[in-house]
Structure formats: C-alpha cells, structure tokens
Amino acid sequence: MTMSVEEKLGVNKFFVNEGKPHIEIDPNYPDMKEKLKLVKACPGGLYKLNENGTLSFDYAGCLECGTCRILCLGTVVKKWEYPESTMGVEYRYG
Amino acid sequence: MSEFDAIIVGGGLAGSTAAYVLAQQGLEVLLIERGNYGGSKNMTGGRLYAHSLEKIIPNFAEEAPVERRVVKERISMMTENDAFTIDYHSPRLAQAGSDSYVVMRGEFDRWLFDKAEEAGAMTAAGIKVDELIVENNRVTGVICGDEEMRADVVILADGVNSLLAEKAGLRKRVQPSQVAVGVKEVYGLPAKVIEDRFGLTGNEGTAWLFAGSPSNGLVGGGFLYTNKESISLGLVLGLEHIGESEKTIEEMMVAFSNHPEIAPLIKDAKLLERSGHVVPEAGLSMVSTLYGDGYLICGDAAGFCLNIGYMVRGMDLAIASGEMAAKAVIAAKEKGDFSSATLQSYKTMLDESFIMKDLAVYKNFPSFMENPRIFNQYPAMVSEIMAEMFIVNGSPAVPLRKKAMKHLKTVGLMNLLKDGFKGVKSV
Ligand SMILES: Cc1cc2nc3c(=O)[nH]c(=O)nc-3n(C[C@H](O)[C@H](O)[C@H](O)COP(=O)(O)OP(=O)(O)OC[C@H]3O[C@@H](n4cnc5c(N)ncnc54)[C@H](O)[C@@H]3O)c2cc1C
Ligand code: SF4
Numbered sequence: 001m002t003m004s005v006e007e008k009l010g011v012n013k014f015f016v017n018e019g020k021p022h023i024e025i026d027p028n029y030p031d032m033k034e035k036l037k038l039v040k041a042c043p044g045g046l047y048k049l050n051e052n053g054t055l056s057f058d059y060a061g062c063l064e065c066g067t068c069r070i071l072c073l074g075t076v077v078k079k080w081e082y083p084e085s086t087m088g089v090e091y092r093y094g
Numbered sequence: 095m096s097e098f099d100a101i102i103v104g105g106g107l108a109g110s111t112a113a114y115v116l117a118q119q120g121l122e123v124l125l126i127e128r129g130n131y132g133g134s135k136n137m138t139g140g141r142l143y144a145h146s147l148e149k150i151i152p153n154f155a156e157e158a159p160v161e162r163r164v165v166k167e168r169i170s171m172m173t174e175n176d177a178f179t180i181d182y183h184s185p186r187l188a189q190a191g192s193d194s195y196v197v198m199r200g201e202f203d204r205w206l207f208d209k210a211e212e213a214g215a216m217t218a219a220g221i222k223v224d225e226l227i228v229e230n231n232r233v234t235g236v237i238c239g240d241e242e243m244r245a246d247v248v249i250l251a252d253g254v255n256s257l258l259a260e261k262a263g264l265r266k267r268v269q270p271s272q273v274a275v276g277v278k279e280v281y282g283l284p285a286k287v288i289e290d291r292f293g294l295t296g297n298e299g300t301a302w303l304f305a306g307s308p309s310n311g312l313v314g315g316g317f318l319y320t321n322k323e324s325i326s327l328g329l330v331l332g333l334e335h336i337g338e339s340e341k342t343i344e345e346m347m348v349a350f351s352n353h354p355e356i357a358p359l360i361k362d363a364k365l366l367e368r369s370g371h372v373v374p375e376a377g378l379s380m381v382s383t384l385y386g387d388g389y390l391i392c393g394d395a396a397g398f399c400l401n402i403g404y405m406v407r408g409m410d411l412a413i414a415s416g417e418m419a420a421k422a423v424i425a426a427k428e429k430g431d432f433s434s435a436t437l438q439s440y441k442t443m444l445d446e447s448f449i450m451k452d453l454a455v456y457k458n459f460p461s462f463m464e465n466p467r468i469f470n471q472y473p474a475m476v477s478e479i480m481a482e483m484f485i486v487n488g489s490p491a492v493p494l495r496k497k498a499m500k501h502l503k504t505v506g507l508m509n510l511l512k513d514g515f516k517g518v519k520s521v
Contacts, residue, residue, distance in 0.1 A: 043370030063370035094199035
C-alpha cells in the first residue's frame with residue numbers, strides 16, 4: 001500500500017494553469033536552512049533538494065495551503081498568489 | 095451609490111453564514127468565492143460543533159451533508175510502536191445542543207454557500223478577488239481582474255491566508271509561530287466496515303486525537319475522524335521549528351498511517367484525496383484588527399481558532415463570527431452609517447459571546463503546548479508504565495508504585511509537577 005506522494009496527489013482533482021505558475025521561487029537561494037523548511041513542511045512534497053543543493057519545485061500539485069508563503073516569502077519564495085479564478089486544486093471531499 | 099449593501103469575500107463557513115444572514119434580512123449582498131464552488135478550496139480535520147449553526151438554521155443536520163454524529167471520543171498517546179488510549183463513549187455527546195458532526199468541507203460548505211444563494215444572496219463562484227478598493231482610508235469595494243465592484247461594507251472571510259487584508263495593510267503577515275500546517279488523507283471504506291472497526295452503529299462517529307510520535311517531536315499531533323464511507327486521517331504540525339525536524343511531513347504521514355494502531359483501521363481502503371491547509375493556533379494573541387471604516391473581518395481571517403490539544407475548534411467560531419458580522423452590518427444599514435464607530439458593535443457582540451470568552455480562557459494554552467516534554471517525554475513515560483503493568487514474562491514482580499516511580503523520575507518529578515500545574519492553569 002505504499003504510495004509515493006506524487007501518486008497520492010494524483011488522486012486529487014487539479015486544474016493546472018499551464019505556464020502560469022502562481023508561486024515562484026529562487027532555486028539557488030544560498031541559505032540551506034530556509035530551503036530545508038520548505039522540503040520539510042510542504043504538505044504536497046513539492047519542494048525537493050537536488051544533489052547540488054539547489055531546490056526543485058513544481059507548482060502543479062499545489063494544495064494552496066500557504067505554508068511556503070508563511071515560512072519563506074521574501075527569502076526562497078519570490079511570489080505567492082492564489083491561482084487565477086477557477087484554477088488550482090479542487091477538493092471533492094475536503 | 096454602491097451596487098451592494100455588502101460584498102463578502104470567501105465562500106467558506108464564515109462568509110456563507112454572513113451572506114445567508116444578510117440575505118435573509120433582505121439586504122443586497124454579493125458572495126465571492128475563488129473556487130468553482132463553495133468549499134472547493136477548503137479542508138478541515140473533521141468535527142463541527144453544532145451549536146452556532148443550530149441557532150441560525152435549526153435542525154441543520156437533517157438537511158446538510160454531515161457525515162457522522164460523534165458519540166465516541168478517543169485520545170491516544172503514542173510512541174513509535176505503542177499506543178495508550180482513553181476512550182469515552184456517551185450518548186451525552188450527541189444530545190441536541192451539545193452535538194457535533196464530522197463534516198467534509200467540499201460538500202458541507204457547498205451546501206451552505208447554496209443556502210445563502212437560496213436566501214437571496216448573489217453568489218459568484220470561480221472569481222478571485224485581487225484587491226480591496228480603499229479610498230480615503232475606507233474600504234469601498236473589491237477588484238476582480240479588471241472589474242470593480244462597490245459596496246457599503248466589505249466582509250473579509252477569506253481564511254487564514256488573508257492576502258487581501260495583508261495587502262491593504264489591515265493585518266500583519268502571519269508568523270510561523272502562530273500557525274500549524276495540516277495534512278489530511280481521506281480513505282474510502284464501506285460504511286459497514288467502518289462501523290465494525292470502530293464499534294459504531296448507524297450514523298454514530300468517532301473523533302480521535304493522537305499525541306506523541308505522530309508529530310515527531312514538533313508541537314502538534316495526529317487526528318482521525320470517521321465519515322460515512324471514509325476515514326479522515328491527518329497531522330497538524332507547528333511551523334515554528336519544522337525546519338529542524340529530521341523528517342518531512344510526508345515521512346511523518348507515512349509513519350503515522352503505518353503505525354500498528356492505525357494500519358488495521360485503514361487496511362484495504364482506497365485513498366480518495368490528499369489535502370493541506372494551515373491552522374491558526376496562537377489563540378487570542380493572533381486576533382488582530384476586526385473592523386474599520388467599511389470593513390469587517392471574520393473566521394480564520396480574524397484568527398478565530400482554538401487548538402487546545404485535545405480539541406480543535408475553528409468552524410463553530412467561523413460561523414458565529416460570520417453571523418455577528420452580518421448583524422453588525424444590519425445595524426449599520428439601519429443607521430445608514432458604515433464607519434468604524436458603528437461597526438464597532440461587531441466587537442461588542444464578539445466580546446459578549448463564547449468566541450472572545452473561550453479565546454480568553456485558553457489564552458495561555460498555546461505557550462504551554464510549546465513545552466517539548468508534552469510531545470516527547472510524557473507519551474514515552476506513559477507507554478513505559480503501561481508496559482511494566484501489563485507485561486508478564488516470569489521475572490520477579492516489582493510493586494507497581496516502584497515501577498511507576500522509575501519512569502516518573504526519568505521525566506523528573508519537579509517537571510511533572512510544574513507541567514501539571516501549568517497545564518491545569520491553562521485550561
Ligand atoms: C487540519 C485541520 C484540522 C482542523 N480541525 C478542525 C476541527 O476538527 N473542528 C473545527 O471546528 N475546526 C477545525 N479546523 C479549523 C477550521 O477548519 C477553520 O477554522 C475553518 O475552516 C475556518 O473557516 P473560514 O470560513 O473562516 O475560512 P476558510 O474555510 O479558509 O474559507 C475561506 C474562503 O475564502 C476563499 N478565498 C480566499 N481568498 C479569496 C479571494 N481572494 N477571493 C475569493 N475567495 C477567496 C477561499 O477559497 C475559501 O473558500 C481545522 C483546520 C485544519 C487545517
Ligand atoms: S502553498 Fe502549500 S502545497 Fe502549495 S507549494 Fe506552498 S507549501 Fe506546498
């Protein structure tokens with residue numbers, strides 16, 4: 001029954017605004033502590049640390065919780081908006 | 095002349111309640127929600143205490159999409175493999191007036207949003223408000239894309255991440271120390287299986303909170319709620335120290351769902367959804383601006399949430415504050431004055447209600463919870479004492495008093511007394 005976090009997100013309903021990220025980050029942000037906060041805390045597991053110490057991030061599975069904004073807006077997180085009207089995650093259960 | 099008496103931003107419980115109450119009194123209101131339907135962006139652990147909605151829509155549970163009525167409360171202290179559980183089962187929990195229901199917001203909020211529309215509110219789902227219009231220090235409307243809409247008053251019910259209040263300078267940015275992140279998984283199972291696994295009949299439900307290993311040393315814990323045909327399982331984790339945790343939230347979620355206490359309960363279940371949301375946790379100290387010229391703030395956006403360890407309450411506060419915001423607007427409309435001086439009646443109503451009173455009673459609780467012993471040492475201590483009590487392996491018996499003392503000393507008797515005293519004082 002082990003599902004990866006990507007597989008788990010795969011059961012959700014998303015309307016992805018292709019090419020228009022609602023969150024933008026600085027993947028090369030120097031302070032490792034800041035980057036680790038995001039890797040630890042994002043409930044979508046969308047922030048991943050690469051071997052070279054940079055961050056990779058995919059906005060497509062975003063649950064719009066705002067955690068990364070609260071933790072790192074102004075450091076790693078450069079922009080955080082809600083997705084455009086009608087876009088993003090749609091909870092059928094919630 | 096404004097187009098509307100009131101514009102309400104956010105079709106969650108606070109916003110839809112406000113719109114419903116205003117529309118019922120015949121006011122011209124517009125309820126705006128960025129998701130495609132009320133509730134499509136919202137998540138909660140599970141349990142709605144009925145009292146506040148009951149006053150507005152009597153017997154709501156008969157028509158609303160509620161899951162199960164809670165008759166069973168469980169609290170567990172967990173270590174990696176052990177669990178010590180308190181189980182309280184009573185029909186008193188389900189009595190009218192003190193009843194509570196497990197809800198799923200995608201369905202429940204949608205119902206309330208539609209109720210507001212039926213009552214006469216104009217609703218706009220799938221529309222994001224980008225900004226508030228502020229003129230001469232007074233909120234006069236909202237901007238959505240390139241459209242401007244005006245109202246005598248704007249009610250902000252846009253949730254814990256109220257970007258609108260922040261942008262307009264009405265509220266400071268939320269701090270990591272004031273909130274927790276919640277993650278939840280909904281597991282589908284036939285009703286019969288759920289009833290058998292939890293010892294429930296009919297529409298009875300269980301609410302279950304977990305302290306100890308689930309939060310892996312962070313302030314927080316696990317939760318489980320039984321729905322009609324699914325189980326909601328999740329974690330709430332304080333953000334202040336999350337960067338120092340050795341596990342990611344996903345690793346903690348996997349460990350929790352594989353815990354020997356949990357795994358059999360979700361065996362053969364199908365994952366239906368994975369969600370995330372932030373919980374305001376700082377109680378009274380996080381409540382900020384509540385009203386001003388032309389605006390009111392209610393629900394999570396105002397910081398109205400109580401997390402006191404063995405229970406989380408935000409939904410009943412969101413509903414009651416939405417109702418009070420609506421009543422303040424009705425009074426302002428009668429006077430024809432929407433200035434802060436008139437809207438202050440909102441604060442007066444809040445102060446006299448359970449919202450401010452309960453927030454005041456539990457105001458020391460958030461700082462008490464920051465004590466790491468609560469989440470690490472106490473669950474371990476309880477599990478060791480239980481092991482000493484119940485494990486028989488042929489070695490000579492030691493009096494229980496001695497067995498327990500050994501483990502109490504590990505934590506430190508002074509600490510135990512101090513924490514016990516502080517804990518009792520904070521609740
Ligand atoms: C994991 C977890 C467990 C919880 N457990 C419980 C529990 O068991 N019991 C309990 O009582 N409480 C619980 N809570 C707290 C409770 O869920 C909240 O207090 C409650 O949801 C607040 O309702 P609200 O209407 O104020 O805000 P929300 O439900 O957040 O609604 C805000 C609405 O505004 C909309 N919105 C935001 N910005 C815009 C914009 N710019 N334009 C248009 N629309 C916008 C959103 O889409 C959303 O619909 C829990 C919370 C979490 C996260
Ligand atoms: S908003 Fe939440 S889910 Fe989305 S990227 Fe940030 S932390 Fe992850």
